[in-house]
Amino acid sequence: MEKIAVCLLSGGMDSAVASAIAKEEGYKLHAITFDYGQRNKKEMESARQIAEWLKAVHKILKADLRQIGGSALTDEIEVPEEGRGIPPTYVPARNTIFLSYALAYAEVIEAEAIFIGVNSVDYSGYPDCRPEYIEAFQKLANLATKRGVEGYPVKIKAPLLYLSKVEIVKKGVELGVPFEKTWSCYRESEKACGRCDSCRLRMKAFEEAGIEDPIEYE
């Protein structure tokens, strides 16, 4: 029987690589992208193109987090260029909300796994990108669903959890991920800004990997 996985696909680099790993592992992919009211709409178009490359069933789910507020990614709060601690681009409980929808969807389509591109090494300080968080979500998933109760819970897979950004870039190149289609910048402009946290992490990773980043920067 065909193995199915739900993958969370944001349009960024990490979720593209995580999904490519899922595909390599032989899963038939159902990709979910959230239209959560993000100021940056380019992400969604990137996600569409990556889903096409992955030959995934692609589902765009509306889950408007502007109703909740509290983040620079959804509200009119300035995206910072540098900082410490949990940054204002943190969207409260975003991964928990996204994984919850993925869990529901996995239950409906009878998927065996959910792939999420979180990574705890070169990360931005978000609490919901840590290994202990993923473990806690796995435990919740085991208890929350019909599948879990019946003894075959969906597996939460975060294949990038312990990889550095450089390793993620290398893995992506190895799997042929079309990085030119990915979008990492927190801002929305023709070219990536090259200054926000997300751009900086990406540029540094490509540089250290000795690979040319195919996207253009301002």
Added chain:
Amino acid sequence: MEKIAVCLLSGGMDSAVASAIAKEEGYKLHAITFDYGQRNKKEMESARQIAEWLKAVHKILKADLRQIGGSALTDEIEVPEEGRGIPPTYVPARNTIFLSYALAYAEVIEAEAIFIGVNSVDYSGYPDCRPEYIEAFQKLANLATKRGVEGYPVKIKAPLLYLSKVEIVKKGVELGVPFEKTWSCYRESEKACGRCDSCRLRMKAFEEAGIEDPIEYE
């Protein structure tokens, strides 16, 4: 300083009593009701009236679970009159999705607690109404959020968890809960059907409590 709690208010009996308990404990309430594409719209009007009675700030959040499907409460699947095991009215991962939004909202408004009216005694066989599920969500909340990381995680409170339906009715009467404003029926008609699982549990509870149910049945 004022203690704030987020309470999940569905319009049904249990969430009304759980919220009344939160109020009695001295919390200033922010009630959340989900417009999740439920076929039954009466619930939402009930929730509005109960929020008014609670003097709660009331927020209706759109989180359309029809995008996910898989339940008789959102899809055109027949609501059964009796059955065993996990019934078709189970909405995949619904409480997980609802609690995730509540967690995000609690983080934004700096609430100390989230109240949910789940109950594991006279329940309908939903996996996400069990004590171990609530415990697992608490552990997730401790790890998922800024508040959690900073050492003062929001408390997930389920005051009805170990009460029977009869005890819930009695507690509600004691707190003056306006049961005439609550709506429990899975169907949407002028009067409650009196035949679905939810009506049956409610009718039995009032009968055993020796209290007249103020709503009308067909």
